[in-house]
Amino acid sequence: MDEAEYGDTMIQTLAVIWGEGFLSPGGAGEVAELLRGLDISGKRVLDVGCGAGGIELLLARDYGAAEVLGIDVEAPVLEHARRLIARHGLQNRVRFEQVSPGPLPFPDASFDVIFSKDAVIHIPDKESWCQDMFRLLRPGGLLVASDWMRVDESEPSAEMLAYMEAEGLSFRMGSLPRYGSAMADAGFVQIGLRDRNEWYRSAVRAELEQMRGPLRAPLEAAVGVEETARNTALWARLCAVVESGELRPGHIRGLKPAC
Ligand SMILES: C[S@@+](CC[C@H](N)C(=O)[O-])C[C@H]1O[C@@H](n2cnc3c(N)ncnc32)[C@H](O)[C@@H]1O
Numbered sequence: 001m002d003e004a005e006y007g008d009t010m011i012q013t014l015a016v017i018w019g020e021g022f023l024s025p026g027g028a029g030e031v032a033e034l035l036r037g038l039d040i041s042g043k044r045v046l047d048v049g050c051g052a053g054g055i056e057l058l059l060a061r062d063y064g065a066a067e068v069l070g071i072d073v074e075a076p077v078l079e080h081a082r083r084l085i086a087r088h089g090l091q092n093r094v095r096f097e098q099v100s101p102g103p104l105p106f107p108d109a110s111f112d113v114i115f116s117k118d119a120v121i122h123i124p125d126k127e128s129w130c131q132d133m134f135r136l137l138r139p140g141g142l143l144v145a146s147d148w149m150r151v152d153e154s155e156p157s158a159e160m161l162a163y164m165e166a167e168g169l170s171f172r173m174g175s176l177p178r179y180g181s182a183m184a185d186a187g188f189v190q191i192g193l194r195d196r197n198e199w200y201r202s203a204v205r206a207e208l209e210q211m212r213g214p215l216r217a218p219l220e221a222a223v224g225v226e227e228t229a230r231n232t233a234l235w236a237r238l239c240a241v242v243e244s245g246e247l248r249p250g251h252i253r254g255l256k257p258a259c
Contacts, residue, residue, distance in 0.1 A: 004074040005122075005169050011052050011080055012222045013231055016215055017207055021054025021084045023077065024118035024146075025203055025249075031058050033196075034117070034144055034251055042066045043112035046136065048104075048145075049073075049119020053081025056094045059115065060085075068094045069111075073101055073122075103128070109138040116145040118249070124172040126179060130186040140258040143188065146196070149173050149250045160246050163237040176250040188254030197248040204242045208235045 041064030050070030150173040219228040
């Protein structure tokens, strides 16, 4: 089971640090930042790389999406997501589907809104991804996403390479300008790009302090002493590359023209 990149141990670890159902930082607050000023009530929403379901809960329960389809390439996260949504009785509006990497198996213009949080980091070809998202949106539809990005397209520093090796995940970070160009080339208009390094700089330091302090016991209870120590050391590396400015979470938005 734990052959998956996001297996049960990681899901449990991240639930303690970032909240149940979240595999990325910021919880409801960061989702609110992403959706600020947008109304997704009554919309058909696709969530790419949905993970363990915390985001689907927010999109359906708090933002009133009519239908949410969460897709992911891994089975363990989808099992968690389905259980979470069932506990909240939202199965009639939230579905999940396991997909293979690459173009998604849905017809053109299937969705009003495509959402994604910190998942495209696993997709090397950002340009093809933007083209596929453009295809899947109905005219007038919106792409809203956040991702972990690098400051630019240069070679990663030794610190970044060491962090990524310690993380052990298939990270392929692009830069915010690269996303902007990829979206424009795909046909998106009204493109919005927002750097979130400053926010995460303070949040990640707080996460590390919590892991060394009050979260240590809950983490050890959830995943054991050794795994907790490994993750705390990993977070120190993560802090370093966020504080150096090399790792920069970013938000992107784009509109598919109505005609
Ligand atoms: C950092 S987690 C974020 C999960 C969720 N969006 C969240 O914020 O909690 C990244 C997710 O992307 C998924 N993923 C990796 N490659 C993918 C791909 N090609 N298409 C869709 N999802 C993918 C992973 O399995 C994982 O669940």
